[in-house]
Amino acid sequence: MSNGWEISKDTWDHMQPAQREWILFETVQKVCQRVECLETRERKASPWPNRALSFAGGVVGGVLAIFGREVVGK
Numbered sequence: 001m002s003n004g005w006e007i008s009k010d011t012w013d014h015m016q017p018a019q020r021e022w023i024l025f026e027t028v029q030k031v032c033q034r035v036e037c038l039e040t041r042e043r044k045a046s047p048w049p050n051r052a053l054s055f056a057g058g059v060v061g062g063v064l065a066i067f068g069r070e071v072v073g074k
Helices: 007-016 016-045 047-074
Strands: none
Touching: none
């Protein structure tokens, strides 16, 4: 999660406290925006594709487990 800044420890140690606070504020704001975006996307998305794909994955995994047990077990 980079905003274009790469700050080394030496640079951070030599910064003014106001600059440090501003960078921390901007970082927290960006994190909040990303979390809000993810939460909004979750609410807008329909849950049925996730459930359907989870069910299909369980079926495929079960079939492969049975097949593997039959082939390896012999």
